[in-house]
Amino acid sequence: MMRPAIIIALLVLCFAACKKEENPFEQLEHNSPNPPSEALPQDNFAWLHQRVFRPVCANSGCHDGNFEPDFRSIGSAYNSLVFHPVIANDPGNSFTYRVLPGNVQMSFLHERLTTFVPNTSGTMPLETDGPDWPQNQGLYIAAISSWIQSGAPNMFGTPPSLGNLEPQVTGCLAFAAGNTTSPLPRGTDPGVQPIEVPAGNVDLWFSFSDDSTASNAFTFNKFKIATSVLGFATVPELSLSTGSAITGLDFGNTNATFTHKAALDLASYPIGSQLFVRVYVDDGDHPEPTEVPNDGTGSPMVDYFTLMIVP
Numbered sequence: 175m176m177r178p179a180i181i182i183a184l185l186v187l188c189f190a191a192c193k194k195e196e197n198p199f200e201q202l203e204h205n206s207p208n209p210p211s212e213a214l215p216q217d218n219f220a221w222l223h224q225r226v227f228r229p230v231c232a233n234s235g236c237h238d239g240n241f242e243p244d245f246r247s248i249g250s251a252y253n254s255l256v257f258h259p260v261i262a263n264d265p266g267n268s269f270t271y272r273v274l275p276g277n278v279q280m281s282f283l284h285e286r287l288t289t290f291v292p293n294t295s296g297t298m299p300l301e302t303d304g305p306d307w308p309q310n311q312g313l314y315i316a317a318i319s320s321w322i323q324s325g326a327p328n329m330f331g332t333p334p335s336l337g338n339l340e341p342q343v344t345g346c347l348a349f350a351a352g353n354t355t356s357p358l359p360r361g362t363d364p365g366v367q368p369i370e371v372p373a374g375n376v377d378l379w380f381s382f383s384d385d386s387t388a389s390n391a392f393t394f395n396k397f398k399i400a401t402s403v404l405g406f407a408t409v410p411e412l413s414l415s416t417g418s419a420i421t422g423l424d425f426g427n428t429n430a431t432f433t434h435k436a437a438l439d440l441a442s443y444p445i446g447s448q449l450f451v452r453v454y455v456d457d458g459d460h461p462e463p464t465e466v467p468n469d470g471t472g473s474p475m476v477d478y479f480t481l482m483i484v485p
């Protein structure tokens with residue numbers, strides 16, 4: 175018969191093991207209209223940006239626009255990493271890109287996090303006072319490697335193609351029509367929850383990032399709204415207006431410029447209805463407009479573009 179002391183010790187050990195991994199950004203995320211990082215898979219680019227690239231790398235004087243890569247926003251981070259040429263290579267000039275999708279060892283990002291490359295300022299991060307780098311370094315490097323290994327998709331699962339990258343949606347906020355300062359909240363249950371909107375006039379604003387085209391220079395700007403995630407083939411394309419812009423928090427909780435607006439009249443939808451939204455934009459560098467999200471975007475990422483009619 176096992177001694178009581180051993181049973182108690184085992185119980186304490188189990189409890190410690192089950193304790194939720196601490197999220198040092200809980201307070202910041204709590205006040206945001208965006209889902210918390212815990213809602214995201216750990217190798218999703220939005221999780222990596224919220225937990226590593228912005229708080230650990232984009233410190234003042236570092237990758238905050240001072241040094242490449244630019245980790246300030248999800249869009250700038252993605253566009254300055256994936257298939258992006260290297261500046262200060264190793265003595266053998268072994269690396270072509272900061273991130274070579276599918277190849278961790280040939281990605282300079284991984285090299286700079288794990289090796290002191292000669293003739294550089296050292297292993298990254300140069301300063302380790304980021305909120306939780308010392309205790310989570312292993313977890314973060316593993317998550318970055320898993321993202322690279324899985325083909326370095328953007329946060330909505332779209333794989334990159336060599337050459338010009340597709341435009342990315344980096345923020346989606348809903349407001350009562352005409353309001354631009356009080357974004358409507360998402361549901362508070364765990365996970366990525368729909369934005370809760372009234373059965374009335376609502377404005378949906380989007381921010382974009384592209385590696386070469388300014389979002390107000392996109393050549394195609396449309397959206398669709400459907401009552402089922404499979405219903406997009408049968409609903410009409412509607413115009414996004416691009417005449418004005420507002421500032422708001424993007425998916426990485428960084429202030430961004432929202433340039434595209436969808437004016438919605440939701441009066442005919444009953445309380446409890448769930449609505450799905452997709453946007454279609456063209457940076458002028460691809461054969462057809464980019465659709466976000468698309469049929470390949472699974473949960474929880476597709477839920478970023480979901481609305482719920484509430485009383």
Ligand code: HEM
Pocket residue numbers: 226227230231232233235236237241242243259260261262263272282283286287294295296298299300301
């Ligand atoms: C985990 C966080 C960080 C990551 C992932 C990161 C990543 C990188 C990468 C990939 C490069 C090479 C760019 C190229 O040559 O193409 C680089 C360079 C650089 N980083 Fe970081 N960095 C981080 C944190 C920091 C911090 C906190 C500082 C400042 C204290 C910093 C300062 C620099 C500087 C000055 C360079 C250019 C000089 C050199 O190549 O050594 N980095 N970083």
